[in-house]
Amino acid sequence: MSDETDNADLEEELRQVVAQIDSVPPALLEAAVGALAWRTIDADLAELVFDSLVDQDEAALVRGTTHGRMLSFRARTLSIDVEVTSKGNSRMMVGQLVPPQAVTVDIRHGDSVITIETDELGRFSAGPLQAGPTSLRCRTGGDTLQRPVATAWVAI
Amino acid sequence: MESDEIGVLVRAAAGGDSAAWKAIVDHFSGLVWAITRGYRLGPPDAADVFQTTWLRLAEHLDRIASPERLGAWLATTARRESLRIARAAARTTPAHDGTLVGLGHVDDHSPEQAVLDAEQAMLDSERARQLWRAFRELSDRCQQLLRVLMASPPPSYAEVGAALGMPVGSIGPSRARCLDRLRQMLTGKVSARLLCTHRYEKQRLESIGV
Numbered sequence: 001m002s003d004e005t006d007n008a009d010l011e012e013e014l015r016q017v018v019a020q021i022d023s024v025p026p027a028l029l030e031a032a033v034g035a036l037a038w039r040t041i042d043a044d045l046a047e048l049v050f051d052s053l054v055d056q057d058e059a060a061l062v063r064g065t066t067h068g069r070m071l072s073f074r075a076r077t078l079s080i081d082v083e084v085t086s087k088g089n090s091r092m093m094v095g096q097l098v099p100p101q102a103v104t105v106d107i108r109h110g111d112s113v114i115t116i117e118t119d120e121l122g123r124f125s126a127g128p129l130q131a132g133p134t135s136l137r138c139r140t141g142g143d144t145l146q147r148p149v150a151t152a153w154v155a156i
Numbered sequence: 157m158e159s160d161e162i163g164v165l166v167r168a169a170a171g172g173d174s175a176a177w178k179a180i181v182d183h184f185s186g187l188v189w190a191i192t193r194g195y196r197l198g199p200p201d202a203a204d205v206f207q208t209t210w211l212r213l214a215e216h217l218d219r220i221a222s223p224e225r226l227g228a229w230l231a232t233t234a235r236r237e238s239l240r241i242a243r244a245a246a247r248t249t250p251a252h253d254g255t256l257v258g259l260g261h262v263d264d265h266s267p268e269q270a271v272l273d274a275e276q277a278m279l280d281s282e283r284a285r286q287l288w289r290a291f292r293e294l295s296d297r298c299q300q301l302l303r304v305l306m307a308s309p310p311p312s313y314a315e316v317g318a319a320l321g322m323p324v325g326s327i328g329p330s331r332a333r334c335l336d337r338l339r340q341m342l343t344g345k346v347s348a349r350l351l352c353t354h355r356y357e358k359q360r361l362e363s364i365g366v
Contacts, residue, residue, distance in 0.1 A: 007335040011305075014291060014338070017284050018306040021275050024189040028203055032185060032210040036169065036177040039214040054240050069244075133208040135215075153211035155204040155241060 038108060043137060043148040046073035046080055051154070068092075073136075073151040080136060080149075084156045090128035091156050097122035097138065109134040131156060157183055159224030166226065170217035181210065183309070184227055188234045190307035191319045194300040195238035201245060205237045227311060231318035290341040298334035305331060 050072035068085035082095040097103065100122030107114040110130050118124040137150040168176035188209050192202035212233050220226060272292055279285045291299065304311065304319045317324040 004332075006339060007332060010287075010335055010339050010342075011302075013284075013287060014302065015306045015308070017279065017288050017291075018303065019308060020280075020284070021278050021288065022189075022193055022303075023308070024185045024206075025199075025203075028189075028206050029181065029185055031207055032181045033174075033178050035181075035207070035210040035214045036172075036174055038211055039172075039217065041172075045215060045219075051240065053243055132204055133211055135211070150215065152215065153208050155208045155237065 038135070040137060040148065040150045043150040044075045044077065046075035046078065046149050046151045048072070048152045048154055049074045069156070071154065071156075075149045077146065078138065078149045080138070080151060082136070086131070086156075087128075089131045091131055091134075092125070092127035093129060093156075094125045095123070095136075097124075104139040106137040106139065107134065108137060129156070162226050163223035166217060166220050166223050177214075180213075180226075184230050186308040187227060187304070187311045187315060187319070188230055190304045191231060191234040192238050194303040194319070195235075195242055196296070197238060197241060197245075201241045205234060205241055208237050209234045225314075227315040228318040231311070231315045235319055235321060286342065287338075290338055293341060294334060294338060298330075298337060301327070301330055302334055302338070 048071065050070065052067075052070040056070075068083045071082045071084065073080040073082075079098040080095060081098070082093055085092045085094075093107070095105075095118075097118055100120070101118070102120045102122070103118050105116050105118060105124055107116065107126055107129065110132055114126060114129070116124055116126050133153045133155045135151050135153045137148055139148050140146070162180070165176045165180050169180060185206075188206055189202070192205045197205060209230060213230060216229075220229065272289070275288060275292075276285045279288060291302070294302070300320060301316075304316050311319070313324045313327050316322075316327050322330075
């Protein structure tokens with residue numbers, strides 16, 4: 001049988017050790033508190049529906065081309081496909097909006113925003129970007145985009 | 157925190173109330189952090205997962221249908237993102253010997269040992285250092301489970317289940333088993349691998365009536 005009282009005591013001891021060694025770093029806590037400021041209340045959310053990192057089967061990986069990571073986001077009115085290539089800590093991004101249209105895209109990442117324009121075929125490229133959580137916010141200006149569309153955040 | 161209290165905070169934060177948002181972050185950040193650490197992500201990757209999880213929640217505030225599930229929602233998000241990043245890391249770094257990693261093996265000159273040394277230095281008593289050393293010799297799965305259970309404030313079993321992708325019913329027994337093992341390692345001062353061998357041997361002898 002397991003010694004339940006002993007386990008409870010041991011668990012309490014372990015709890016104190018973990019608290020000493022591995023509590024949330026204050027800088028991260030501060031960044032999390034700041035995350036609310038990135039909230040977009042006027043935008044439709046484009047969910048991450050495909051990520052080659054987790055959605056591609058192993059066989060495809062073995063056949064593997066040397067392409068970067070493919071991400072697809074989908075909102076009601078718009079899809080966004082992105083290919084991300086890495087070099088150390090920097091990321092290059094090439095993307096395509098469907099349906100194709102010329103819009104303004106805010107690439108939100110780290111503490112900053114990089115603003116770019118898509119061409120009339122809905123294509124865009126950006127970089128180098130710092131690795132880390134990133135979201136694209138497509139602003140109106142195109143023919144079909146009634147409301148802004150923001151993608152789910154994903155660490156690239 | 158009661159679920160109706162969480163509900164009030166979620167609605168307030170969705171309306172832009174930063175104090176309410178901070179209260180949510182303060183309450184659940186220990187859990188989210190413990191999950192990223194449980195998946196053994198290094199500091200930069202753990203930081204990415206942690207921040208991504210909170211950014212996701214900020215965008216989802218007005219889509220959280222049942223506030224009592226908020227902790228589980230955060231735990232699920234942190235788990236998925238941890239697995240995603242762990243997979244990315246596995247692709248870009250040379251493969252390790254999975255069997256050694258699986259045993260939680262620590263060799264003398266590994267980066268893992270350096271981390272362990274740094275951790276030990278933060279502890280103020282020999283007993284605490286001993287406990288932590290024994291903890292780090294547990295199987296990955298035990299370390300992961302106990303690490304999440306040790307989050308502050310202590311998470312519910314629903315949250316732990318979501319954090320580790322395991323059925324709620326198996327958390328209690330696994331918890332007891334992992335703590336038993338930890339205690340035996342401390343008292344017997346045997347390594348995890350020797351212990352496994354001993355236990356197996358003991359069970360075998362018992363089973364044949366010795």
